[in-house]
Amino acid sequence: MTEPREGINRRDFLRLGLVAGPAGLVAACGWDGGPVLSSKLRSFSRVNDWVGEKVWLSGDRLAREYPISARTAVERFPAYSITFNKTGGYPGLERPDAWALEVKGLVRKPTRLTLPMIQMLPRLTYTVKHHCVEGWTAIGTWTGVPLSSIAAMVEPTPEARYIRFDTYDSGYYNGWDLASAMHPQTILAYAWNDQPLMINHGAPLRLYSPIKLGYKLTKYLTAMTFTRDRPGGYWEDQGYPWFAGL
């Protein structure tokens, strides 16, 4: 027994699908996913953050070091800042001589560290490759104090899970997982290529580590705060991956 079908039959539906599928995909190109999909993608990015920290990151695997001869020429080493993007000038401190790094949040001994105090601590120097999210790389030598030494000094409480870094660069801020922050190559850097950190590279003090993408390596530091909740970040709040570990 056969009955005439109404509307489209299976074969027509199949043909429609064959045409509509690719057409839909082509129309999707040049597209960010729209508000619904792109926010779903950003939620999914949390999965990759988790895998990045819990699966990929090894607390003691060190990034390769390079000979000084491998350094990228000074004028070819890019340096971005939000203030420069907006105004064409570098961020400035009202009173550079009064600068100090505030270390606070979930710690037993909050403190303020001046640059001479930081420079008196045992230092680490390495020549490593810098990876920018854009895809370029550059090699430079960085000198600073391991972040783990600062943490040992202020004694984070057991609830501390993250560190928020604040700057004087037009509201740029950033958040790190504690595991990456305590990596032996994560430092607060005050020198680049054997010279005091230049203003375009984040003077007087910046975060540096060869295990994260450049936008996590916060320049122009003013404060670091140990937190229980995950801090956002200037670029991360706009959709960039949060963990950004290499």
Added chain:
Amino acid sequence: MGKAILLAMADASASSSGTKRHHGLVRLTHWLNAALLLGMIGSGLQIYGAYSHFGPRGDPYPLANPWDGHGFPKWARLGGWLAGGLNWHFALAWPFVITGLVYLVFLALSGEWRSLLFRPRDLRSAWQMQLYYLRLRREHPPQGKHNALQKLAYTSIVLLGVVATLSGFAIYKPVQLAWLTALFGGYELARYWHFVTVWVFVAFTLVHVILVFAVDPPSLRAMITGWYRGRFPSHD
């Protein structure tokens, strides 16, 4: 499109003529892979545009790249901007790799790999097939489910998928997977090989689609319904 494919699969059981050619899992992974690959390439081209060179900053490698200094047109990109491209790429990478693994596990468990894996003994019949295509041989050489050139193509494309995936991981985790990055010649070269795989995928797909329509249109139906009614019967 997914619904149409599922309907077509259900339809297959009702088909009366032809021979069963593709298992449902093969058809599902084939079309999923096609869509995912399109998304991976679109988001990849979006990411490429953020720094459209190879080699360290300001010091480009002497590597062939016709797209040096050029981004790709909007219609070819997915994600809208760098962050969007990255989020698409890192999200689609999961189903892309899982689909590939499901397919390979199926081939291994079902024994289907035998009709697809190109082995040294296929060299001779690959040559005969090439002669046939060049019209230097009159009759189509006898073949199994796939001829030797198809085996070569389908084996190579799986290897290409492996290279694309591994070079992707090499630039995703150049510190944690430093050994893998080194295997590709370092970060800058790994990024280059990852880019090159795109164009091999594109070339393969173009030839693949042209051959389907020019030589064996019923094979398209077979990849949708599972049933083959064309003129190249299997000699298996």
